[in-house]
Amino acid sequence: xxxxxxxxxxxxxxxxxxxxxxxxxxxxxxxxxxxxxxxxxxxxxxxxxxxxxxxxxxxxxxxxxxxxxxxxxxxxxxxxxxxxxxxxxxxxxxxxxxxxxxxxxxxxxxxxxxxxxxxxxxxxxxxxxxxxxxxxxxxxxxxxxxxxxxxxxxxxxxxxxxxxxxxxxxxxxxxxxxxxxxxxxxxxxxxxxxxxxxxxxxxxxxxxxxxxxxxxxxxxxxxxxxxxxxxxxxxxxxxxxxxxxxxxxxxxxxxxxxxxxxxxxxxxxxxxxxxxxxxxxxxxxxxxxxxxxxxxxxxxxxxxxxxxxxxxxxxxxxxxxxxxxxxxxxxxxxxxxxxxxxxxxxxxxxxxxxxxxxxxxxxxxxxxxxxxxxxxxxxxxxxxxxxxxxxxxxxxxxxxxxxxxxxxxxxxxxxxxxxxxxxxxxxxxxxxxxxxxxxxxxxxxxxxxxxxxx
Ligand code: 5AD
Ligand code: SF4
Numbered sequence: 001x002x003x004x005x006x007x008x009x010x011x012x013x014x015x016x017x018x019x020x021x022x023x024x025x026x027x028x029x030x031x032x033x034x035x036x037x038x039x040x041x042x043x044x045x046x047x048x049x050x051x052x053x054x055x056x057x058x059x060x061x062x063x064x065x066x067x068x069x070x071x072x073x074x075x076x077x078x079x080x081x082x083x084x085x086x087x088x089x090x091x092x093x094x095x096x097x098x099x100x101x102x103x104x105x106x107x108x109x110x111x112x113x114x115x116x117x118x119x120x121x122x123x124x125x126x127x128x129x130x131x132x133x134x135x136x137x138x139x140x141x142x143x144x145x146x147x148x149x150x151x152x153x154x155x156x157x158x159x160x161x162x163x164x165x166x167x168x169x170x171x172x173x174x175x176x177x178x179x180x181x182x183x184x185x186x187x188x189x190x191x192x193x194x195x196x197x198x199x200x201x202x203x204x205x206x207x208x209x210x211x212x213x214x215x216x217x218x219x220x221x222x223x224x225x226x227x228x229x230x231x232x233x234x235x236x237x238x239x240x241x242x243x244x245x246x247x248x249x250x251x252x253x254x255x256x257x258x259x260x261x262x263x264x265x266x267x268x269x270x271x272x273x274x275x276x277x278x279x280x281x282x283x284x285x286x287x288x289x290x291x292x293x294x295x296x297x298x299x300x301x302x303x304x305x306x307x308x309x310x311x312x313x314x315x316x317x318x319x320x321x322x323x324x325x326x327x328x329x330x331x332x333x334x335x336x337x338x339x340x341x342x343x344x345x346x347x348x349x350x351x352x353x354x355x356x357x358x359x360x361x362x363x364x365x366x367x368x369x370x371x372x373x374x375x376x377x378x379x380x381x382x383x384x385x386x387x388x389x390x391x392x393x394x395x396x397x398x399x400x401x402x403x404x405x406x407x408x409x410x411x412x413x414x415x416x417x418x419x420x421x422x423x424x425x426x427x428x429x430x431x432x433x434x435x436x437x438x439x440x441x442x443x444x445x446x447x448x449x450x451x452x453x454x
Contacts, residue, residue, distance in 0.1 A: 001193050002072060004144040005095060006033045009071065011131035012101050024055040029067045029105070031091075034074035036159050038333040042074050046086060053088040067091065067108050071098060073163035077336070079117040089113075095149075096120060096165055099127040119165050125174060136185040141384045141413050142227075142396070143187045147175050147202070147215065148194030153234060155261075156272045156340040157301060157332060160195050169194075169202035172210045176218055183224035186413055189382055189396075190219065192230040198237040213241035220251045226415055227382060227398075231257045232299075235275045238283050247290035254291050255325070255399045258283070259299035263318030264311035267304055271340070277318055284322055295325035295370060295399045302359055303332045303352030305343035312355050319362055325370040325399055327363045331356050371401060371423035378419045378433055383411045394427075402427040408436060 009031060010020065021027050030052050035041040049068065056066040069091035070082050076094030083089050090108045093100070093116040104114045125146070150164040179190055194200060197212065204210040210218075212230065219228055228251050235258060246252055258280075262268055265276045287294050300315060319327075331352040334341040374397070381395035381403045393407045395416075404427055405418055418430035 001144075001146060001149075001195070002033045002035060004146050004193055005072070005098060006031075007135070007139070007144075008128055008131070009033070009098050009101060011135050012099075012128065014132060014135055015129065016102060016105065024052055024066075025058055027055075027066055028064075029069065030055075031069040031071050034070060034072035036073035036077045036163050036335070038330060039335070040333070042077075045070060045074050045082075049086045049088060056088070067105070069093070069104075069108070071095070073159065076117050076163045077159060080115055083113055083115060092116070094119075095163070096124060099124045123168075123170070125170050130178075130181060133185065136181060136187075139182065139185070139187060141187060141382060142189040142191065143182050144191050144193050145175065145178055145182065146170070146193045147212075147230075148197050148200045151195045152199075153196060153236075153274065154272060154339075156270065156343075157304065157335065157338060159335045159338060162337055164195055167196060167199055169200050171203040172215055172218065173203075173205045175202070175215065176205075176222065179219050179222050179225065183222050186224075188224060188413060188415070189227035189229070190225055192216075192219075192228070194230075195232065196234050196237065197230045198233040198239075198242055211239065211241055213239070213245040216242075216245050216249055216252060220249050226251060228252045229255065229400075233258050235260065235273075235280055235283055238287075243283075243286050243290050246287060246294060253398045253400075254294040255297065256287065256294060257297040257299075257326075260318065261299060261301050262304065262307075262311070263315035264307070265314075267307055267311050267314075270306060270343070271301075271304060277314070280318070281321065293398075296322060297326040298322075298324055298328075300327060300329040300359060301332050302329065302355040303347035305332070305340055305347065306345040307332075307347055307355075312359075316359065316362060319359070319366070323370075324363060324366050326367055329356060329359050329363065368423070368425070370399075371428060374401075374420045374428060375423055376420060378417055380415045381405070381418045381430065382415050383407070383413065385412060397428060403430050404428070405430045405432055407432045411436065 024030050032045055032048055034045050052068050059066050067090045068088055070089055071093055072095055075092045079092060082092050091104050091114040093104055096119045097116050107114050148169045150167045151160045152167045154161050200212040201209050216228055219225060260280050261271055261273060263277050268276055379398060381397060383393050383395040385394050386409055387394045387404050391406050392404055393409060393411055395403050397403050416432060416434040419433050420428050420430045422429040
């Protein structure tokens with residue numbers, strides 16, 4: 001979501017006359033868009049500010065200057081504290097107010113230190129102007145689209161309900177209009193974003209309320225959109241309609257990121273996850289029934305306060321039973337202001353590290369087995385960019401793996417059938433199966449139209 005937010009901020013900056021540069025030494029303005037989810041992410045901000053301060057001094061030495069801003073969830077959570085700890089910072093603003101960037105910048109340029117961490121009442125997305133044609137084109141073939149923000153679940157370890165605020169769903173018509181603009185600029189794949197994306201309940205164009213399933217059916221009809229994904233989901237919000245959408249919508253990719261965090265019912269209760277392992281197993285079974293080729297990805301936290309060896313064994317058992325194609329796993333990190341931060345029976349760092357290594361070894365094996373299972377299989381790949389070696393193009397499998405193929409660059413932006421020849425550690429290698437003789441430069445190429453093989 002920070003990537004999407006940064007793109008929207010750069011749209012605004014573009015209209016104010018700013019251009020992107022590749023080196024802070026050339027920048028009049030640097031905004032750090034920050035993450036507060038774990039301590040490590042939050043701490044990085046301060047070392048980064050230190051580096052920017054030096055870049056600013058080099059610029060001042062030659063008569064130029066630089067404004068330094070901190071945006072995102074660290075800004076939201078720490079506010080004034082950032083300026084106290086790092087007086088070099090000129091602007092601090094949270095993720096709910098970046099539509100007010102032009103005003104913040106004008107004030108900072110006039111010498112004010114701007115700190116804005118209120119949650120404004122207006123709809124940020126409605127207040128933002130549509131991105132320029134050039135900026136939309138820069139998104140490429142696959143784009144993010146935020147449809148929902150914030151969270152009302154209050155898992156005891158998590159800062160999101162405090163930093164991103166209460167759940168908010170954008171109206172469906174606004175989302176569909178943004179999807180059309182992206183598709184018109186060449187986007188073929190949309191990833192719908194939200195901290196709790198499947199809790200989406202936006203206003204429909206008919207005045208009624210739309211759930212995520214209803215929205216997906218609508219977006220699948222947008223001309224040019226060939227693939228749909230959504231992330232991140234909560235198990236409690238996987239309703240029957242959404243599971244049915246996985247069966248009915250062929251554009252909806254057979255890949256779902258469904259965080260479970262732990263396999264221990266005792267830990268899930270302490271985490272206030274509002275689901276147990278039984279519910280997770282049941283969902284996985286129903287999803288696989290609806291869409292047999294669906295692959296799952298998840299998030300895990302090890303070493304939550306009070307986690308015993310027996311609890312951790314339950315997590316390992318869940319992973320073995322489900323089988324994941326991909327996963328993210330973390331040591332528990334105490335976050336200020338969250339209920340878990342004051343729980344006792346903290347798990348020693350060394351125990352956390354041991355459990356994380358054990359879990360990651362299992363998840364890595366499952367990921368490699370999943371990739372190896374695709375060798376010899378034929379499926380569609382959406383080509384996104386040129387590869388590192390001349391003559392290569394890189395696309396994505398339905399399960400998000402990079403797929404490297406020797407093929408013409410003109411295939412970027414199109415979906416083509418490939419046969420997997422080899423599974424590498426992070427990507428797949430494949431041969432093109434599609435007949436590409438229709439491409440420009442090949443015989444009969446002039447009738448090439450992307451739509452014809454969506
Ligand atoms: N400590 C460790 N991991 C966390 N996550 C969220 N909060 C914490 C925390 N305090 C992880 C969860 C979540 C992912 C985005 O980050 O696994 O799903
Ligand atoms: Fe955080 Fe996700 Fe729990 Fe919401 S559902 S509190 S975003 S972990």
